[in-house]
Structures are given as C-alpha cells and as structure tokens.
Amino acid sequence: MQKITSVRGRLVYDSRGNKTIEVDVITDNEYVGRTSVPAGASVGRNEVINFPNGEPEKCLDAINNNSSKFVGLDPMDLKCIHETIREIDNTDNYSNVGGAFAFAITISSMESASKFFHVPLFNVLTNKSKLEFPIPLGNILGGGLHAGIGTPDIQEILICPHGSKSIRNAVEINFNVHRELQNVLYQKNLNFTGGRSDEGGWAPEINNEEALEASCKACENLGYVLGKDVSLGIDLASSTQWDQKHEKYIYKHNQLQLTQEQQIEFVSDLIDRYKLIYVEDATHQDSFDAMSELTNTFPNVFITGDDLTVTNKRILEHAIKLKSCNAAILKVNQAGSLYDALKFAQHANKNNIKIITSHRSGETIDSQIAHIGISTGSKMLKIGVVGGERVSKINELIRISEYDLIHGMTQL
Ligand code: PGA
Ligand code: ZN
Numbered sequence: 467m468q469k470i471t472s473v474r475g476r477l478v479y480d481s482r483g484n485k486t487i488e489v490d491v492i493t494d495n496e497y498v499g500r501t502s503v504p505a506g507a508s509v510g511r512n513e514v515i516n517f518p519n520g521e522p523e524k525c526l527d528a529i530n531n532n533s534s535k536f537v538g539l540d541p542m543d544l545k546c547i548h549e550t551i552r553e554i555d556n557t558d559n560y561s562n563v564g565g566a567f568a569f570a571i572t573i574s575s576m577e578s579a580s581k582f583f584h585v586p587l588f589n590v591l592t593n594k595s596k597l598e599f600p601i602p603l604g605n606i607l608g609g610g611l612h613a614g615i616g617t618p619d620i621q622e623i624l625i626c627p628h629g630s631k632s633i634r635n636a637v638e639i640n641f642n643v644h645r646e647l648q649n650v651l652y653q654k655n656l657n658f659t660g661g662r663s664d665e666g667g668w669a670p671e672i673n674n675e676e677a678l679e680a681s682c683k684a685c686e687n688l689g690y691v692l693g694k695d696v697s698l699g700i701d702l703a704s705s706t707q708w709d710q711k712h713e714k715y716i717y718k719h720n721q722l723q724l725t726q727e728q729q730i731e732f733v734s735d736l737i738d739r740y741k742l743i744y745v746e747d748a749t750h751q752d753s754f755d756a757m758s759e760l761t762n763t764f765p766n767v768f769i770t771g772d773d774l775t776v777t778n779k780r781i782l783e784h785a786i787k788l789k790s791c792n793a794a795i796l797k798v799n800q801a802g803s804l805y806d807a808l809k810f811a812q813h814a815n816k817n818n819i820k821i822i823t824s825h826r827s828g829e830t831i832d833s834q835i836a837h838i839g840i841s842t843g844s845k846m847l848k849i850g851v852v853g854g855e856r857v858s859k860i861n862e863l864i865r866i867s868e869y870d871l872i873h874g875m876t877q878l
Pocket of ligand 1: 505506507508509510701703772824825826827828
C-alpha cells in the first residue's frame, strides 16, 4: 500500500505579499503533493481561524512538530488524515493549529496520492463517472475591501459566460470583457489609472451604478447579449457594510444608509435592472430571513451564501431549513480540511444547493481548486480573470479540458 513518508512545511508568500504556509506531503519517498494556503480580506465571522493568533509561524511549528503522526498513513485515506488532524486539534475553529494546517495537509495528501496513481487530482476526489465543467466566474471590477477608497461599495462585479460552448471559449469571453471594460473605463473617467483590485478586477473611482453600467457596456460593445451569451453577477460582501449598532448598511461611496428592508429593495432593483444571474452575500452574515426573501423572489438567480454559510455544514443546514439561499460558496479554508469541505459539498448537492467553488482575495499560484470544483459538481468556479495567481487556475481548467468531461455550460 502507498504510504506517506514525509510531511514538511515552510513559509512562503501569497499574492498580497503576506506570509503563508506551504506543505509538502511525500508518498513512497517520491510522489510530492504541494499546497500553499490562500487568505481572505472580507472574512466571515464563522470561518475557522486560518493561523493561530494570525501567525503563520505558529502554524508552521505545529506542522513540523506533528509531521511524524502522518508518516505511514495512506495519502488517499482522507478520513484518516482528517481524524489525525482532529486528534491534534479538536477545536471547532482549528484555533490551536490553524485551519491552514488542515487545508494544506489534506490537499497535499490527495495530490500526492493522485501523483502516485498517475491520475489527475479530480479523479481521486470523487468516484463519480459523470463529471461536468463548472463555468468560470470572473471578477472584472473590484470595490469595497478589495480595492479601497473611492472605488464602488460593491466588492465584486463578476462576468459569467454561460452561453459559451467550451472552457476555452468561456475563459476567452472573460478575458475579452475584462479587456473591453478597461477601454470603457478610460473613456468614462479621465482619472482612471488602470489600477486593479486584489482579485485583478479594475478599481476605478466610480459608484455602484456607474460600475454596473460600464460592465454592461463592455459586454454590449463586444456583441454579447446580456442574459443570453453572458450575464453579470455581484458579490456585495454585505457584512463589510453592515453596522450592527445602527442596524444599517453604510455605503460610503454612494453615501447611502439602508435598513434591512431597503437593502432587499436595493438588491432586487439591481437584479432587475442589470439582469444579474448571480448575487453573493446580498445581506449580512446573520440575516438568514432577509436572504430567504430574495431566494423566494428570484428562483432563477444564484442567491449565494459566502459569509452566510462559510463552507460549514451545520450553518448550511440552518440556511436550507430557512431557504436562505439556492447556491453556496465553497472555500476549503473557510472549513479547514478538505474532508470538512467535501462533507459540506455532499450536503449541498443532496439539497439542491448549487456549489460555487471559490478562490480567496489573497491567493497563491496553486490550481487545485479547479479539480475541487469539478469533483464537487460545482456549477461555477470563481477564480478571477487576470493576475498570475488567477490565471494559474484558468490554465489548469484548460489542461483538464483535455480529459473527456461534459461541458456543463448550458446547465445553469
Ligand atoms: P475574501 O472574500 O477577501 O475573504 O477572500 C472574497 C469574497 O467575499 O468572495
Ligand atoms: Zn464573497
């Protein structure tokens, strides 16, 4: 039987230049699985802790002090690896060793197993024979915590090429829209410098509506019909605007203060006006009832939980009970281990919650999420458009397209 022969961690850097950890899991002294850990900026309150006390060094110490406990295990046995991690840290939020520990060891183990068996990673993550490609969902314009002062309050405007015929066609549409949007923004705003947000979307000094208008214009200039060839989506990351004390959403750029009810009206109006196909975290992370109002009103829009559901099976159960969303983000490091995240995915699939496997705003050049998105039956893969750390995932999708998978493009 294949066995893990060593586990080794090191400190490396993410796309924001922040320290993170990378872990090598080696099987039979030969087959290396290597994973480095991304980090969020608009982090949900119920996510696990990425690093103990925010210190990657502490996480690294934990990895190197416990590495011998993984030696001799089967790298394919995700449950056993997860349980070994749980013997080291059984806190709900991985506060002792950090979710990054669980993230990196579990993904590296499975990658190492895939190398041992000479098969792609998605093959060892699922035994389903019918696999579909998720649609790449790309960030074309950034605001909020990802872009800073002067940019729109909406954190992300996203392009979804749901009318595309192939993965290559889909990613090229996303590149085209991103490129054309730059032209539109230059024409619109003389002060626009071509600056970009953390996830590679443009970061102009315009308001929410102007940003959405410009994004629609970019699609139209290219001859794409909104709602048919492509659609726009948004991530409001509403918890970053929510002021609990005053019970209002504070929109600094648009100088608006909205009550929960007004926020629902505001989002509903955006969905109608811009024919949005996708809305993430439309209301704040504790507002399960408000989200269910939107889910009920817009059954054909991806009403998606991110900070709301935080890749946590127990919280998802609550959201399902209240019908708070019809789609949910899967970010492995919100959950901790890959085992935790796959359990979340199983539960989502069983309950017809559409999965969107997602990057973080602080990314690494790893590309395993392309495989995780496919193996979990994700409908979309939220991986950005430009920037090396985003393109690495897009290029992995292109490589995977050489395997015989079904194009899920028309299945939304
Ligand atoms: P992040 O959030 O900055 O926490 O990665 C991105 C998102 O809200 O989807
Ligand atoms: Zn989000």
